[in-house]
Amino acid sequence: MIAAAARLLLGCSSSGLESAVSMSSPQKLGFLNLQESNVVGFEKRGTSLGLSVVNVRSKVLPPLEASKESKTVYINGKAESIGDFSDSSLDLDEDLSNDCAGKNGHMISTIGKSTNIMWHESSVGKLERQKLLQQKGCVIWITGLSGSGKSTVACALSRGLHYRGKLCYILDGDNVRHGLNRDLTFKAEDRAENIRRIGEVAKLFADAGVICVASVISPYRRDRDACRALLPEGNFVEVFMDIPLKVCEARDPKGLYKLARAGKIKGGITVSVLCLNKVLTWSLHSAGFTGIDDPYEPPLNSEIVLRQKGGVCASPSDMAEEVISYLEEVGYLQA
Ligand SMILES: Nc1ncnc2c1ncn2[C@@H]1O[C@H](COP(=O)(O)OS(=O)(=O)O)[C@@H](OP(=O)(O)O)[C@H]1O
Ligand SMILES: Nc1ncnc2c1ncn2[C@@H]1O[C@H](COP(=O)(O)OP(=O)(O)O)[C@@H](O)[C@H]1O
Structure with a gap:
């Protein structure tokens, strides 16, 4: 000030x-x-x-x-x-x-x-930061249904990159909603604002020279494309977790599909869980649950599609390796 x-x-x-x-x-x-x-x-x-x-x-x-x-x-x-x-x-x-x-x-x-x-230009530019880090700043945007494995792949990717000495940071949808986006619900315009903010933050990380991994449902094509448009050509790498709804629903690690099927998410509900003698309460305000009563628009031209082969899902680390191979191919793991 x-x-x-x-x-x-x-x-x-x-x-x-x-x-x-x-x-x-x-x-x-x-x-x-x-x-x-x-x-x-x-x-x-x-x-x-x-x-x-x-x-x-x-x-x-x-x-x-x-x-x-x-x-x-x-x-x-x-x-x-x-x-x-x-x-x-x-x-x-x-x-x-x-x-x-x-x-x-x-x-x-x-x-x-x-x-x-x-607009104030910094005296140290992106190229200099990239040289320091020996990598190219970019955004790996992992999109897919709840339970498709976005967060798991993001973690495996982060581990794999770290192991190679590359600086990476994850913006996970769930986590960002604990702070920056805590004011947003799951109605369409709030999801759009959620994605817009995450896109802008991811852009800053990429400009810092960091490999930023955003793992968010990001159900609407238009919002994802708007995030792509924020970045220089090639700096936005869309990874589509193409996992069938029935597989995601069978996993249901948070029990949200079950709630959605029971019609208990549409319109907003409050979930309370007793944990270590404390009651933790989440308010889920929603127009619907993605894939059940709210749409998911699959990408049409994503750089990477991760899917099951012969009904078998590759391990998270194999999936992460696929992303890392892509980054190596396009030269993003060097300055
Ligand atoms: N109505 C509704 N629809 C979809 N998801 C819901 C909803 N309510 C809560 N959740 C939980 O919130 C996580 C998704 O947050 P995102 O910020 O990634 O969603 S979005 O991109 O704005 O659509 C999502 O996390 P993931 O399961 O990791 O995807 C859910 O656990
Ligand atoms: N490649 C995989 N193979 C088998 N199970 C997986 C795989 N990736 C994730 N899972 C499991 O699926 C569930 C949902 O994964 P998660 O990463 O939380 O998905 P999302 O972030 O898309 O909601 C978790 O229980 C996780 O252990």
């Missing part, structure tokens, strides 16, 4: 500051180096063309004021004057300034519901 506020200051008097923001050209961006302990309060003093003018009160510094030189920023792609500022030539770390300004410079845009936001 302090860095963000400092960036909004845009110009200031120099006394007592180690560095200051320059707005003399749209290619430059700098940061005020404020010590958090010295800042005792932020005060919003007004807005100008969507940019907040902030007064930082400090224990050691005099109040900072905008001063007298006219500057330009780009707001929603349009050049706008933001008023009078001076001291544009103050001591900046040029390299860091240019690094962090990124390719969009001071492009301020509206994205979704967020107004006046700017």
Whole structure:
């Protein structure tokens, strides 16, 4: 928050500051180096063309004021004057300034519901991170019915990759619903939002250079395709657990198919389990259970299909090896 506020200051008097923001050209961006302990309060003093003018009160510094030189920023792609500022030539770390300004410079845009936001490019890029990790960041998207073996294969895959010295992280549907997506139900629009968020997080992991394994039912083709579209070509590897419903239902490790068949999931139910003398309660709000009274749309062109052969399911580690072989083939296990 302090860095963000400092960036909004845009110009200031120099006394007592180690560095200051320059707005003399749209290619430059700098940061005020404020010590958090010295800042005792932020005060919003007004807005100008969507940019907040902030007064930082400090224990050691005099109040900072905008001063007298006219500057330009780009707001929603349009050049706008933001008023009078001076001291544009103050001591900046040029390299860091240019690094962090990124390719969009001071492009301020509206994205979704967020107004006046700017893209900051990191000084270390994806290629450098990949070189460090000796792998290519990507998303392995495991989709399939409940009980088809998504989580099991994700774990085996993670183990196999780890064994080869590759950094991998699993985003499991059940787990993500414990935190990030705890506000979402199983009605269609919430499933879509669940997948959208997981897709966005997976994209960040891939950008970090990590092999991100998402194991989620993701029943709707459109939502999966939207996640694919977030990533560079080839970085989204869809793995379809093509296991027949009757096999998944026979496994039924959580007893959910049984509940669904009994009509106890549609419309929302509460499940309570006595565990170590504690009652654990889950609320299942649902338009239906996938495969029973809610649709599952199988992928049409997934990179990998894992299915039974002659009615026999391969072991989870063999299935994981199939995925690892694919990653090796496409060169993702090297930088
Ligand atoms: N109505 C309904 N439909 C499907 N699944 C249900 C439902 N209610 C609860 N569960 C449990 O939630 C797990 C699926 O969560 P996901 O986030 O992967 O689902 S989705 O992609 O948003 O459809 C899923 O976990 P897995 O069995 O591992 O797939 C179920 O255990
Ligand atoms: N390849 C496999 N062969 C036999 N059983 C499996 C296999 N993969 C998973 N299972 C079993 O199927 C059940 C469901 O697996 P799970 O990974 O939880 O599925 P999902 O995450 O798709 O709901 C578990 O009891 C698991 O042990």
